[in-house]
Amino acid sequence: MKAIRRFTVRPVLPEPLRPLAGLARNLRWSWHEPTRDLFATVDSDHDDPVRALGALDAGRLAALAADQDFLTRLRAAADDLDRYLTEPRWYQRRAAEAAGTADPLPASIAYFSPEFGVAAALPQYSGGLGILAGDHLKAASDLGVPLVGVGLLYRRGYFRQSLSRDGWQQEHYPVLDPGELPVALLRESDGTPARVTLALPGDRRLHAHIWLADVGRVPLLMLDSDVEENAPGEREVTDRLYGGGSEHRLLQEMLLGIGGVRAVRTYCRLTGTPAPEVFHTNEGHAGFLGLERIRELGASGSGSGSGSGSGAGIGLDFDSALEAVRAGTVFTTHTPVPAGIDRFDKALVARHLGDDGALPGVDTARVLALGDETPLGGDPAVFNMAAMGLRLAQRANGVSTLHGAVSRAMFAGLWPGLDPDELPLTSVTNGVHAPTWTAPDLGRLGPDASGRDLWDLRRRLRERLVTDVRRRVRASWRQRGAAAAELGWTDSVLDPDVLTIGFARRVPSYKRLTLMLRDKDRLRELLLHPDRPVQLVVAGKAHPADDGGKRLVQELVRFADDPRVRHRIVFLPDYGMEMARGLYPGCDVWLNNPLRPLEACGTSGMKAALNGCLNLSVLDGWWDEWYEPDFGWAIPTADGALAGDEGRDEAGDAERRDDLEAAALYELIEHRVAPRFYERDADGVPGGWTAMVRRTLADLGPKVHADRMVQEYVERLYAPAAAAHRALGPAAARELAAWKARVRDAWPGVSVDHVEVGAGVGVADGGGDSDGGGGGDVELGATPAVRVRVDLGGLRPEDVEVQAVTGRVDADDRLLDPRTTVLKPAGGGPDLEDRMPYEGALSLDRTGAFGCTVRVLPAHPLLAGVAELGLVAVPSEGRGGGAGVLMR
Numbered sequence: 001m002k003a004i005r006r007f008t009v010r011p012v013l014p015e016p017l018r019p020l021a022g023l024a025r026n027l028r029w030s031w032h033e034p035t036r037d038l039f040a041t042v043d044s045d046h047d048d049p050v051r052a053l054g055a056l057d058a059g060r061l062a063a064l065a066a067d068q069d070f071l072t073r074l075r076a077a078a079d080d081l082d083r084y085l086t087e088p089r090w091y092q093r094r095a096a097e098a099a100g101t102a103d104p105l106p107a108s109i110a111y112f113s114p115e116f117g118v119a120a121a122l123p124q125y126s127g128g129l130g131i132l133a134g135d136h137l138k139a140a141s142d143l144g145v146p147l148v149g150v151g152l153l154y155r156r157g158y159f160r161q162s163l164s165r166d167g168w169q170q171e172h173y174p175v176l177d178p179g180e181l182p183v184a185l186l187r188e189s190d191g192t193p194a195r196v197t198l199a200l201p202g203d204r205r206l207h208a209h210i211w212l213a214d215v216g217r218v219p220l221l222m223l224d225s226d227v228e229e230n231a232p233g234e235r236e237v238t239d240r241l242y243g244g245g246s247e248h249r250l251l252q253e254m255l256l257g258i259g260g261v262r263a264v265r266t267y268c269r270l271t272g273t274p275a276p277e278v279f280h281t282n283e284g285h286a287g288f289l290g291l292e293r294i295r296e297l298g299a300s301g302s303g304s305g306s307g308s309g310s311g312a313g314i315g316l317d318f319d320s321a322l323e324a325v326r327a328g329t330v331f332t333t334h335t336p337v338p339a340g341i342d343r344f345d346k347a348l349v350a351r352h353l354g355d356d357g358a359l360p361g362v363d364t365a366r367v368l369a370l371g372d373e374t375p376l377g378g379d380p381a382v383f384n385m386a387a388m389g390l391r392l393a394q395r396a397n398g399v400s401t402l403h404g405a406v407s408r409a410m411f412a413g414l415w416p417g418l419d420p421d422e423l424p425l426t427s428v429t430n431g432v433h434a435p436t437w438t439a440p441d442l443g444r445l446g447p448d449a450s451g452r453d454l455w456d457l458r459r460r461l462r463e464r465l466v467t468d469v470r471r472r473v474r475a476s477w478r479q480r481g482a483a484a485a486e487l488g489w490t491d492s493v494l495d496p497d498v499l500t501i502g503f504a505r506r507v508p509s510y511k512r513l514t515l516m517l518r519d520k521d522r523l524r525e526l527l528l529h530p531d532r533p534v535q536l537v538v539a540g541k542a543h544p545a546d547d548g549g550k551r552l553v554q555e556l557v558r559f560a561d562d563p564r565v566r567h568r569i570v571f572l573p574d575y576g577m578e579m580a581r582g583l584y585p586g587c588d589v590w591l592n593n594p595l596r597p598l599e600a601c602g603t604s605g606m607k608a609a610l611n612g613c614l615n616l617s618v619l620d621g622w623w624d625e626w627y628e629p630d631f632g633w634a635i636p637t638a639d640g641a642l643a644g645d646e647g648r649d650e651a652g653d654a655e656r657r658d659d660l661e662a663a664a665l666y667e668l669i670e671h672r673v674a675p676r677f678y679e680r681d682a683d684g685v686p687g688g689w690t691a692m693v694r695r696t697l698a699d700l701g702p703k704v705h706a707d708r709m710v711q712e713y714v715e716r717l718y719a720p721a722a723a724a725h726r727a728l729g730p731a732a733a734r735e736l737a738a739w740k741a742r743v744r745d746a747w748p749g750v751s752v753d754h755v756e757v758g759a760g761v762g763v764a765d766g767g768g769d770s771d772g773g774g775g776g777d778v779e780l781g782a783t784p785a786v787r788v789r790v791d792l793g794g795l796r797p798e799d800v801e802v803q804a805v806t807g808r809v810d811a812d813d814r815l816l817d818p819r820t821t822v823l824k825p826a827g828g829g830p831d832l833e834d835r836m837p838y839e840g841a842l843s844l845d846r847t848g849a850f851g852c853t854v855r856v857l858p859a860h861p862l863l864a865g866v867a868e869l870g871l872v873a874v875p876s877e878g879r880g881g882g883a884g885v886l887m888r
Contacts, residue, residue, distance in 0.1 A: 011056050014065040019078035024049035025182050026081060026214040030119035031138060031435040038077050041070060047578065048121035050182050085217055089144030091714070098719075105714070106722035110264050110276035111136065112150045112286035114256060115158075115241055116222075118215055120578040122181055123157040124222070126241055126541075127506040128603055129334055131577070132399075133282055134215075135433035135603075139706035141216030142435075145714060148267065148276060150260040150286070152252065153178065153211045153222035158241045161541050161574045165480050167557030169542055169550045169573075173240060178211055183222065186210040186267060194270065195227065196262040198254060198358045201351050206234045208255055210263045219273075221263045223255055242543070250344050250352060253385070257288030258358050261296075277722040280330040280713075281393065284342055284385030290325050290392035291353065291370075295362050297321035314730050318366050319737035322392075327733075327862075328725030330717045331393035332428075333386060334600050336406045337510075342385040343373070349383045375413035390414055390425070394724060394864045395717050398427040399601040402624045406597050415870035419818075422867050428716065429622055430601040431709030434701075437607040439585035442697070451690040452683060458588070458612065458693065463496035465586020469537060470494070472572050472579070492567050494535050499677045501616070501669075502587030502608065504539035504575050507549040510598040513540060514552050516591075517559055518662035526666065527568035532674040535568045537587065539575035580604075585611040589632070589673060592617035593665060596637050597624075606704035612693040616673060618661070626703055630695040633672060636664045720864070727862060736862050739799070740869065743858045749793025750800070752875040753835050755854055756787040757842070782844050788823060788854050789835040790873075797825050801859035801866050802838040809851035823854070 013021060020042070029035040029049055042064065043052035056064075064070055088096075095105040115130030116122075118137065125131060133149075140147040159171035178185075186194040186209075198206040207230050208223040225237040237251045244252075261279075268275050281287055297316045316324065335341055346368050351357065354364045370391045371383035378384060390396055390411060398404035404427025408420040415423045445457055474490045494500070507513050516523055516536070526534045538556060542549025553571070560569045572579060584590070590608035592599070592615070602621035609615060615632035617623040627634050638660035676688050702708070728736065786804045807818035823838040830836050842852065856873040857866040 010054055011058075011061060013053070014061060016065045016071055017061065017074070019074055020049075020053060023074075023077055023081060024053055025184065026085075026216065027118050027122065027182055028081060028084065028141070028214075028216040030121070031433065033435075033440050034080070035077050038073055041073075048182075050121065051180060054180065089142070090711070091144035091146070094714070103719065103723040103726075105719055106146070106277040106725075107274035108146045108148060108268075108276045109278045109280060109718055110148050110150055110261075110289075111140075111280045111282065112256065112260055112289055113282035114151065114252070114285035116149060116151050116220060117577060118213070118220070119182075120576060122183070122213060123176070123576070124151065124154055124241065125577075126158040128601075129283060132334075132430055132601075132603060135431070135436065135706045136282075136710060137215045137218045137220060138433045138436060139431070139710040141218045142433075143707060143710055143714075144217065145710060146274075147218045148264060148273065149215065149218055149220035150256070150264060151220065151222050152238045152241075152256055153183070153224040154238055154241045155224070155226050156240045156243075159541070159544060162479050163476060163557060163571075163573050167554040167561065169553050171544050178224070181213075183211040183213045186212050186221070186263075186270065188270065194266050196223065196259045196266065198259055199356075199360070200234070200251075200358070201354075201356050203356075204231065204234065206230065206237060206251065206255060206259075208238070208259055208263075210266065212267075219267065221260070221267055223259050223263055225255065246344055247348060249342065250348060253285050253342065254288055254352060254358055257286045257290075258292040260286060261289050261292040276328075277725045278328050278330060278718050280332070280718070281389055282332050283334050284331075284389040287331075287385050287389040287392060288353075290329055290388070291359055291362060291367060293325045294318065294321040295359050297324055298361055316730060316733060317737070318363050319741065320730070320733040323736045323740070323862075324725075324728045324730070324733040326392060326394040327728040328721050329393040329395070330713075330721055331389040331396040332399065333389070333396065333407050333411075333425075334399055335386070336403055336410070336598050336600050338376070338378075338410065343378075344371075344383045344385075346371070346381055346383045375416070376411065377413065386411070387414065394424075394868070395721055396425045397717065398425065400429045400621045400625055401427050402597055402621065403427060403600040406600075415867060417872040417874075418867050418870060424865050424867050426716070428709060428712045429625060430603050430606070431704055431706035432603050432606045432610065433706045434610055437581065437584060438610045442585070442611060447698075451685045451687055454612075454690050454693060455685045458690075459496060461585040461611070462500055462588065465500070465537070465582055466494040466496045468579075468582050468586075469570055469572065473570055476573050489563075489566070493570060494537070494567065495533075498533050498535045498568075499589070499674055500535050500537060500587050501589045501591050502537050502583055502613070503591040504537075504572075504580065504583055505592075505604055507540040507542040507552055508546070509548055509552070510595045511540075512593050512595065512658070513538070513549075514555050515593045515658060515662050515665065517555060518658055519666065520559065522666050523559075524565055526669055526674075527565050529670075529674070532670075532678045533568065534669060534674060537570055537572065537583065539572040539579060539583070541575055580607070584608045584613060587613050588677060589614050589616050592620075592623065593635055593661065594618055594620050596620040596639070603704075609696050609700050609704055612697050614692055614696060616665075616668065622704070626700060628695075628700075630692055631700045632692070632696070633668050635661060635668060637661060638664075724862070724864065732862065736860065739860055740858075743795065743799060743869065743871070746793045746795050747858075747871050747873070749791065750795065750856055750873040751791045751793070752788060752854055752856060752873060753791055753833075754787075754789040755875055756785075757852055758784045780844060780847055783841040784844070786821070786823060786840050786842060786852070786854065787826070788838045789831070789833075790838060790856055791834070792836055797836060799858060799860070800856050802854065802856050804840060804842060804852060804854050806842055806844075806850065806852045808846065809849050813851060815851050815853070 023035055039049040039052055046052035098104050113133035115125040117125030117131035117134040137149050155176055156173040157176055159173055162170045164170055188194050193209050195207050195209050200206055207227045208225045209227055211222045211224055213220040226235055279289055298321055350364050353359045353367055371388040373382055373384035373387050374380050398407040408423045408425050412420050470490055470493050473493050474487055477487055505511055542553055557571045560571045584607045590605045590613050592602055592605050596618050597620055599621040605615045618635045638657040679686055681687050802823040804821045804823055805818045807815040821840050823840040826837040826839040858869045858871050859866055
């Protein structure tokens with residue numbers, strides 16, 4: 001028989017043990033080793049304290065309640081948690097410094113993400129995006145940042161992975177019971193569950209409860225559509241992470257964005273938490289949050305059955321509300337390829353967000369324009385979530401320096417006329433939460449530890465990994481149908497004294513799981529080398545709908561099944577946080593070989609570095625930014641070798657590129673990595689290797705901390721966004737919207753009519769023709785004058801900024817590393833031809849081929865920068881002044 005209802009029966013804790021409940025419910029235990037040790041005393045069979053408490057019988061409870069040593073530890077842990085939750089931390093100290101200034105730090109920040117990887121006990125993540133979001137919350141908690149996390153509670157989470165006998169990935173979706181998770185329902189003052197409601201086409205409703213997880217000091221709100229009042233289809237909206245078809249995904253993202261804002265309003269109403277001044281969208285999935293905030297500010301108020309508790313609207317029109325929303329919004333993009341962006345049919349979006357849907361009273365045509373991807377060369381019938389995210393956010397960023405550059409190139413069409421490097425899309429390089437991912441043993445190793453001590457620790461961590469791998473390999477083979485009698489060989493899988501390379505991540509094709517298999521004979525030689533053998537630990541999940549990724553997994557598994565090498569290479573199914581916590585410390589080298597530049601950041605290598613594991617990676621993501629020879633090795637890429645004419649065979653190029661880069665990988669392992677590991681001194685210690693480990697821990701480790709990342713978000717994005725939010729009250733929002741409309745209408749008439757550079761000031765050899773088209777020699781340190789006439793097209797001088805842009809030039813006269821000089825209005829006003837004169841002086845502090853041009857951009861005090869509107873006027877070739885001036 002099968003149960004039709006499920007209940008969670010919890011023990012009644014004796015009074016002395018009551019603090020255990022609070023410790024178990026706050027996920028700080030997942031990164032606080034003393035609390036984890038305390039619960040290991042309670043029940044060593046469960047890593048999850050909530051499950052551990054649920055499994056205790058009366059006898060064990062009585063024994064613990066009588067154990068004075070345990071009770072002393074319990075009181076200390078509870079007091080420590082209380083101090084952690086209440087004492088001032090970095091943010092409070094920073095806020096005190098800013099309190100007397102014009103721009104205090106935000107009182108509250110809402111952080112939206114479709115997935116959160118906080119702990120294995122709360123499996124609401126699929127990969128790096130979720131782990132990053134979880135680390136963001138944990139670091140914010142440690143720093144005292146007043147963050148509120150917002151996501152969805154998926155009753156089946158992401159899938160659990162196993163393998164068939166022939167190595168094919170199989171997916172399983174165990175049902176999660178919130179009663180067995182470290183979460184609690186958010187309730188109204190009368191005890192009923194709080195909920196939010198979205199209107200759907202056809203007079204349907206989507207209701208969702210709000211579950212609350214305490215991530216240290218940070219509340220995480222998760223919306224759950226498994227509500228009895230919902231119809232079956234709506235009840236399953238939050239069934240699986242990244243599951244279902246287009247409409248299912250759209251409903252998930254509507255619930256996350258629109259419902260998420262309403263959940264935040266409800267939480268703030270019930271708890272007295274300040275309303276967020278900044279909304280941070282972690283990737284485009286939650287982008288609809290901006291539309292809900294536009295609705296809130298509109299004349300329709302908080303109607304439509306939102307249950308938001310946000311109060312009546314203030315009657316802003318769409319454009320004014322858009323400006324107010326943009327000011328306080330931060331958007332982070334994580335994808336370096338258009339294929340990674342969520343896109344929906346515009347008709348589907350219009351049907352769900354129109355007057356018969358979730359956002360009545362909001363202009364559907366204006367909503368669809370926000371997601372228009374045609375400036376990016378896309379489909380006019382498609383709604384692009386990243387395009388909407390960027391249009392709804394005044395501040396945006398990529399997740400590494402290289403990814404920021406890639407993102408600016410990918411989205412350049414949204415800001416036409418500007419060079420990619422000038423686009424208002426910066427970068428904050430990801431970080432990882434050190435207390436979560438660093439082996440506790442390393443924290444007990446003093447900074448003055450000898451090479452012997454460091455090497456002995458590395459061996460213990462490797463031995464611990466080998467033990468865990470053997471257990472997992474046996475379990476996997478049993479699951480695949482092997483009998484216990486045929487698994488004796490698993491006792492010799494891996495060797496704690498052999499160089500161990502790890503590779504674990506999601507399995508999209510660009511991450512190239514099987515690059516190591518390009519030359520299988522060469523790989524076997526490395527694995528079985530008589531003096532310098534190598535062993536590989538590999539893990540990863542392919543998306544359930546990605547048969548190509550599953551074939552890659554199967555190819556790797558079949559190679560690892562070979563009796564000749566199965567003691568040297570393993571594939572571990574069901575990669576997740578629990579496995580990763582042992583994998584990173586136990587590996588000597590972390591391998592990463594994506595197609596450059598398709599790895600936005602690649603935080604797995606950061607987690608490895610925290611544990612003294614050296615990186616062996618393509619120069620992509622964060623490794624491109626912080627690689628040094630003391631930290632590991634850079635795998636050469638073959639991009640330059642693939643140049644050719646337009647008719648070349650792209651598939652053939654891809655094959656050749658993989659062959660070249662795989663060969664480079666083999667060469668590095670055989671001739672540089674393995675020799676460094678096996679070269680030992682008289683005491684058996686590889687001095688060169690331990691020196692690299694020490695440098696990695698001391699110099700690279702601090703850079704990759706999530707604390708550094710969150711502090712950057714606070715200083716560079718959250719604080720400016722909060723200041724902009726405060727400045728954009730209703731009147732200012734209306735004024736800014738009207739100003740933008742006026743500038744856009746007038747801009748076709750703005751032009752640069754005449755440019756003079758030099759004009760007898762600091763120019764040798766008469767430099768700078770009066771028509772701006774000439775050249776000349778200019779002495780280092782000279783300050784030649786620049787004079788410009790501008791047709792403002794009816795705009796006022798204060799509506800624009802006129803700039804001279806200078807820099808070295810390449811062979812095609814493109815400006816390199818350009819610098820800008822703001823030119824000021826000259827004289828008393830327009831000349832007789834109604835042209836406005838501007839002038840200034842250049843500072844020439846570099847020698848060589850040098851160039852100059854001028855341009856006009858919109859300017860307003862409430863813009864985040866002059867590039868925000870994407871409007872620019874430059875000298876045209878058909879007018880006096882040409883495109884600029886070239887000086888050599």
